[in-house]
Amino acid sequence: MSAPAQVKALNCPSCGAPLTIRAFEHTLSAVCGNCLSILDTKDPNLQVLQQFKAREGVQPRIPLGTRGKLRGDVYEVVGYQERTITVDDVPYFWSEYLLFNPYKGFRYLTEYQGHWNDVATLRNLPQVDTRGPRPVATLLGEKYYHFQTASATTTYVLGEFPWRVRVGDIAEVRDFVSPPRMLSQEGTEGETVWSLGEYMTGARVWEAFGLPGSPPEAVGVFASQPSPYKGSAKGVWLLCLFLLVALLAVAQAFLAFSRQEQVFRGNYSFSPRSGGEASFVTEVFELKGRPSSVEVGVNTDLANNWAYFRLALINGDTGQAYDFGREVSYYYGRDSDGAWTEGRANDRAVIPTVPAGRYYLRVEPEMDAGASPVRYELTVRRDVPYMGWFWMAAGLLLVPPAFKSLRSVGFERRRWQESDYAGSSSGSGDDE
Amino acid sequence: MSQPTANCPNCGALIQFRWSSAVQTTCGFCRSILVRRDVDLERVGVVADLPPDSSPIQIATEGVYRNRAFLVVGRILYEYEEGGWNEWHVVFNDGASGWLSDAQAEYAVSFLTAQPGLPAADQLRPRRRLVLNGVEYEVTSLTQARYRGVEGELPFAYWDKEAVLFADLRTADARFATIDYSESEPLLFVGEAVAFDELHLKNLRQFEGWS
Numbered sequence: 001m002s003a004p005a006q007v008k009a010l011n012c013p014s015c016g017a018p019l020t021i022r023a024f025e026h027t028l029s030a031v032c033g034n035c036l037s038i039l040d041t042k043d044p045n046l047q048v049l050q051q052f053k054a055r056e057g058v059q060p061r062i063p064l065g066t067r068g069k070l071r072g073d074v075y076e077v078v079g080y081q082e083r084t085i086t087v088d089d090v091p092y093f094w095s096e097y098l099l100f101n102p103y104k105g106f107r108y109l110t111e112y113q114g115h116w117n118d119v120a121t122l123r124n125l126p127q128v129d130t131r132g133p134r135p136v137a138t139l140l141g142e143k144y145y146h147f148q149t150a151s152a153t154t155t156y157v158l159g160e161f162p163w164r165v166r167v168g169d170i171a172e173v174r175d176f177v178s179p180p181r182m183l184s185q186e187g188t189e190g191e192t193v194w195s196l197g198e199y200m201t202g203a204r205v206w207e208a209f210g211l212p213g214s215p216p217e218a219v220g221v222f223a224s225q226p227s228p229y230k231g232s233a234k235g236v237w238l239l240c241l242f243l244l245v246a247l248l249a250v251a252q253a254f255l256a257f258s259r260q261e262q263v264f265r266g267n268y269s270f271s272p273r274s275g276g277e278a279s280f281v282t283e284v285f286e287l288k289g290r291p292s293s294v295e296v297g298v299n300t301d302l303a304n305n306w307a308y309f310r311l312a313l314i315n316g317d318t319g320q321a322y323d324f325g326r327e328v329s330y331y332y333g334r335d336s337d338g339a340w341t342e343g344r345a346n347d348r349a350v351i352p353t354v355p356a357g358r359y360y361l362r363v364e365p366e367m368d369a370g371a372s373p374v375r376y377e378l379t380v381r382r383d384v385p386y387m388g389w390f391w392m393a394a395g396l397l398l399v400p401p402a403f404k405s406l407r408s409v410g411f412e413r414r415r416w417q418e419s420d421y422a423g424s425s426s427g428s429g430d431d432e
Numbered sequence: 433m434s435q436p437t438a439n440c441p442n443c444g445a446l447i448q449f450r451w452s453s454a455v456q457t458t459c460g461f462c463r464s465i466l467v468r469r470d471v472d473l474e475r476v477g478v479v480a481d482l483p484p485d486s487s488p489i490q491i492a493t494e495g496v497y498r499n500r501a502f503l504v505v506g507r508i509l510y511e512y513e514e515g516g517w518n519e520w521h522v523v524f525n526d527g528a529s530g531w532l533s534d535a536q537a538e539y540a541v542s543f544l545t546a547q548p549g550l551p552a553a554d555q556l557r558p559r560r561r562l563v564l565n566g567v568e569y570e571v572t573s574l575t576q577a578r579y580r581g582v583e584g585e586l587p588f589a590y591w592d593k594e595a596v597l598f599a600d601l602r603t604a605d606a607r608f609a610t611i612d613y614s615e616s617e618p619l620l621f622v623g624e625a626v627a628f629d630e631l632h633l634k635n636l637r638q639f640e641g642w643s
Contacts, residue, residue, distance in 0.1 A: 026515070028515055074642075101642070102639040105538055106536060106537070123538075123608075124605060125572065162536050191572065191573040
C-alpha cells in the first residue's frame with residue numbers, strides 16, 4: 001500500500017520564495033511567481049529551466065489553488081498560461097487554466113475576451129477530411145468545420161505543469177467548430193493531441209469556482225459560441241408554419257360558409273361617339289345579413305378595345321359611398337409567333353365588410369372618343385370570399401421568423417469573420 | 433482462484449500470490465525480484481527504489497472492466513522525456529490477465545494479442561495508418577521510454593530492461609493499441625481508452641487534501 005501522497009512545499013533556488021506543488025508527482029515544472037523562474041521539479045536541485053520577463057501585473061482571473069466543480073468533479077487550478085497567435089501582425093492572446101484532480105487527471109479552462117471553454121483531451125481520434133474547400137473533422141458522427149490554423153506561442157506561465165513548460169514554446173493549433181463545441185488539434189514534432197472544448201459563459205465559470213464579483217463582459221462572437229438565434233429561429237419558423245396552417249383552415253371555413261348570393265344584375269351599353277352625360281345610377285338592391293363582402297363584376301364585349309368604369313356603391317339611406325374603378329381591356333391578334341391575347345373582357349372588385357342596407361351603383365364609363373360602343377353587364381354578389389386579409393395575415397406571420405433568420409445569419413457572419421475563411425460565405429450548414 | 437504461497441529464497445518471508453499464474457513477483461520485505469522456476473522461486477535481482485509517482489492506483493486496487501471484476505497485482509513503471517507512466521498488471525476473476533495503463537490519470541485497458549507481421553519500429557511514424565485484426569489504427573505517438581522498475585506479480589519475467597520503444601495507436605471509436613518493441617518480436621497490446629468513472633475503482637490511493 002502506498003502512503004497518502006503529500007502536497008509538496010519548495011523554495012525557489014533563485015529568489016528563495018516559497019512554492020506549493022499541487023499536482024503531486026505529475027508536475028514536471030513549476031514557475032516561481034516572484035522571480036518568474038521556471039524550475040525543473042524532478043531535479044533534486046530544482047534547476048532553473050528558464051527565467052522570463054513579462055508585462056507587469058498579469059493576474060489570472062481565477063487565482064491558482066482555487067477549486068471549482070466542473071461536470072460533477074472538483075478540480076483545482078494548478079497552472080496558468082497565456083498563448084499568443086499573430087494574424088496580420090496583430091497579436092491575439094488567450095488564457096489557459098490548467099485544472100487538476102488526482103483521480104480524474106487534467107483538463108483546461110480557456111478564456112478569450114470573456115468567452116470561456118471547458119477543454120479535455122480526447123480518447124477518440126477525430127477523422128479529418130481535407131478534400132473539400134474547408135477541412136471537416138468528424139467525431140462521434142458530428143461534423144466540425146475547420147475554423148483556423150495558427151502557430152500558438154506560449155507568452156506567459158504561472159503555477160505548475162505536467163510537462164517542461166517554457167515561454168516561447170510553439171505549437172501548431174488547428175481548430176474545428178460545431179458550436180457549442182470546438183475540436184482542437186495540437187501538434188509538436190513527435191505527437192498530435194486532440195482536445196474537445198465546450199463553450200461556457202463567464203457567469204457559469206464564476207458560479208463553478210465561487211469567484212467574487214462578476215465575470216468580464218464577453219466581447220464579439222467566439223468561434224464555438226452557440227448562436228442565440230439558431231434554435232429560436234427554427235422554433236419561430238415552426239410556430240409560423242403552424243399558424244399558417246391554422247390560417248389556411250380558417251380561410252377554408254370562410255370559403256365554405258360564404259353565401260355568394262347574387263343581389264343585382266343589369267345590362268347596359270355605352271357609345272363614346274354619342275356624347276353627353278355617360279354616368280347613371282342603377283336601380284336599388286338590398287344587401288342583407290351581417291356586414292360582409294360585396295363583389296361587383298363587370299363583363300363586357302370589348303374586342304381590341306378598352307373601357308374604364310368609375311364605380312361607386314352607395315347606401316341609399318345613409319349616402320355612404322364606396323368609390324372604386326376598374327379598367328377593362330382586351331386585345332388579340334396574330335403575328336409571326338401565332339395568335340396572342342392581352343387582358344380580359346371582364347373584371348371584378350371586392351369591397352370587404354359592407355353593412356346591410358339598401359344600395360345602388362353609380363356608374364360612369366369612359367372610352368376613347370372614337371371607339372366603338374361597348375355592351376356590358378354589371379353583377380353584384382353578396383358575401384363572397386375575400387382573400388385579401390388572408391394574404392396580409394400570412395405576410396405578417398412571416399415577419400418574425402424572417403427577422404430571426406436574418407439575425408442568425410448575421411451572428412454566423414460575425415463568428416466566421418474571425419476565422420481563416422473571413423470574407424467567404426460561411427456556407428457550412430451553420431446558418432439555419 | 434487458488435492462492436499459492438512460497439518463501440522468499442533470500443529472506444524467508446512468506447510470499448502470497450494473488451494470481452496463480454504469476455511468473456515473477458517481488459518480495460515485500462527484502463525487495464528481491466523473484467522468478468518462478470517450476471515450484472521454486474529464484475532471486476534474479478533487487479527492486480531499485482521506485483521514483484515517487486502519483487498514480488491513484490496501487491497494488492490491490494479493484495475495478496470492473498466490461499462487467500468483469502479485476503484486481504491489480506503488479507506493475508511496470510516507465511519514464512520518458514515528459515514524465516512517467518504505469519502499466520498496472522490486472523487479473524480478472526477467470527484468471528485472464530491484462531494491463532491498465534495510467535499516464536497522468538489518463539487510463540487505458542489492453543490485452544496482449546498475438547499478431548504476426550507487425551511493422552518494424554523504423555517503419556512507423558506519427559499519423560501512419562495500420563490495420564490490425566481488421567481495424568484501422570493511426571499511430572499517435574512513438575515514445576522512447578526507460579524501464580524504471582517493477583512491483584508485484586507479472587505474467588512474465590521482466591526486470592532487466594533498459595530502453596524500450598513504444599508506438600501508441602488510436603481509432604475514432606477510442607480503441608487503443610500499443611506496440612512494445614522491447615523484445616526481438618514486437619508485442620501488440622490491444623484495448624481501449626477508458627474514463628476513470630467507467631472502471632468503478634475501489635481501494636485507491638489517498639491524496640492529501642482530496643477525499
